[in-house]
Amino acid sequence: MTTSAPLTTEPAPAAAKTAWKRIILLGVSKYGTLIAMGILIVVFSLGVPNGAFLSPSNLLNIVNQSALTAIIASGLTLVLVVGEFDLSVGYAASLAGVLVTGLMVNQGLAIPVAILVTVLVGSAAGAANGFLVTKAKVNAVVATLGIGTMLVGLTFGYSAGSPIVLLPAGFVQLTLGRFLGIQNPIWIMAVVLIVLWVLLNRTPLGQRIQAVGANAEAAKLVGIRVDRTKIAAFVIAGACAALTGVLLASVLGSGTISAADGYLMDSFAAIFLGSATLRNGEFHILGTLIGVLVVNVGFNGLSMMGTATFWQYIFKGGILVLAVALSTIARRYARA
């Protein structure tokens, strides 16, 4: 896609020059985040002694560390694609961690049953968000903040304030195990992301989610049930949040209050970072995955180089702001 210049008899050299400029700017706007990740990898592979950064085990480690964030962030991506907002996913994940462990330890449920019930509870929380936003027409920020706070309350109520430990070995093994030499969370992430990608890009529901996000009024007049579509997106986000909470409990070996709260901000950072990648500011699953990976590559590399922890956060915030700003500015200049 270069210029849509009308047919002129003599293409002026100046026009050719600006066309080049445009291609470069468009490249920066679309691939800037990926280029940044490339630069980071080069810097870390040179900066970390003994090539430890580029070792297969470290690279797998980075992906493994990204897996849980990628799952919760991909679910949240659908809510942003549909044009809404969800501040409750972190709290929903925390509740899920406490609930799934409690169901096994206190209620004695089998592992798969406990996980299923927990994911259903997460979906129900998403449905509650969706109903509030669509039917009661509560602003999404307010509705999901309210529901999220109630979820915190439920977490405390269910766990009576203390962590739930003494988990079945099989549950801990869920995230500790490997298949074909690759950690299980990576496989789970791959399955979830492929399902969500297909859902968003290759199913009627996904097309509707995109349409509602692009223009809700037009979507309504094409015959899309806007409310249902939005509720579906919230439900998926809730289910993904619950799954992340379950996996985190397995990693930690306990159901801990507030353990997953931090995923909220990490998810938003990854999603917005991803929206500045490959597509023109649109939210999409692959972008979200790249967003998560960029942050974790940075974290991993910086800590291997022995950088103080506070730098990792400055890096994380900095790259988010920088990538999105750069991509937006480049796109604007490319259009002008």
Place this chain on the structure above:
Amino acid sequence: MSAPEATTAGEPLLRVDRLTKTFGGVQALKDVSVTIRSGVVHGFVGANGAGKSTLIRCLAGIHRPDAGTIELDGAPVDIHTALDASRLGMAFIHQEMSIIPGWDVLRNMALGMPYRTRAGLIDWKATRRRAEIVAEKVGIRFSLDAIIDDLSTADQWLVMIARALMQDARLIAMDEPTASLSPQEASRLHGIIRELTAAGTAVIFVSHRLAEVSELCEDITVFKDGRVVRTAVGQRLTSHELVEAIVGHHMELTRRPEPPAHVGEPVLDVEHASDGRLVQDASLQVRAGEVVGLGGLVGAGRTEFTRLIYGAERLRTGEVRLAGRTVRFHEPADAVAQRVGIVPEERRSQGVFLDKSIDFNINLASLDSLRTGRFVPWLRLGAGRKRAQRLIDEVGIKARGADQPVGALSGGNQQKVAVARWLTHDRQLLILDEPSRGVDVGARAELHTLIRDLAGRGAAVLVVSSDNEELVALCDRVVVMAEGHVVGELVGDQITTKAILALSFARAHKQEDVA
């Protein structure tokens, strides 16, 4: 700032001389000359697109005229921005009033010109003193601390007038102030306008209600096709004379469509539909194979009527029957499920998804037909793209390919996309609102052919249009609405632009007869 008493009543205040304005080849104003006198209510009347609003927008600094001059107090003025207009003492109140919801009356009145203390802060005491004087003048009987949202439309108009007077306006232009007022409220507003002019202010009064124009306005300018076709100074015209001037001796250039080969059973049957506000007891019928037009002036309630039909708004009373069965649509999706197609009024904000590709836009209305199986939701996007490509060729959409974003197409081609999405499957009813607004002449003719073809294949088609020539060229039958009511119906050779226009103003006659 000059005080209102600078010019004596009846003296020319504003003189517009041979103003011309062209929009992309369309002449919106041609050699328009108008004189507005101090202390006089000056009526602007004319059909949709006759040039009234364009002239007002030129005076307000929204449009720049291509040629011609504007003189204030005998001196030529250049109006580049809304601020220029306001500095010259001209205030404009548009139909969508620029009130700030949630603010009280005082703050709404003081918007843009509060008094300041020496420290540069707003001097609310001085502002309030001034506001109280102005409020007294325009007959505001409610508290200045009332929240503007709680006021009736009529009272909100008073606040807008008061704001204009806060700024020492010598000329106030009002665009259809009475359109949404009850007769009592309207006559109250008339009284206030008379007091304003008695105090020396000039008022431009735009209205489709000809009876009130003939009663209220001392001077009247009649617009038609961008020209001034009649000027009456100090001589009151009756509403019959006004209709005569508005309709004029229009040459009927438009060719009528061939009568439909076969008109079938009624597909759409609406009886006594009301929304309790903008649509009152409206009925109409559309048969299979028939193109029915819905004509009338802007604001007559036509769009609202169609939105009631396809479920975008709640039907208060009345009944909608589709193919003989009573239906109750809660949202447009219910109508679409019953094979109704909708092409909404605002193409860019309601009709198409500008950032999305052509095939996305086209296939969205029939996604389920692209599923691999009933229980397999995987979309056959390849088949969808082929289908879109076929429709692009069939409908004649000029595009590089099915993957091009719709936003990159011309207005006419965007509209063809909005229509094409309903062609993937047979629709029993198609409702199009202003299908050729902002569409060039060539694409317009193609759209008309497309619409006729659809009817020819047995669909019932309902077309809302403010362009009467379009209704003449396209429709087998035209239903005309005015002020929320269906006021008449024209069939076959009765359908002329003149007849549609005369009916559009019909309700104004009735009110006069009652008065």
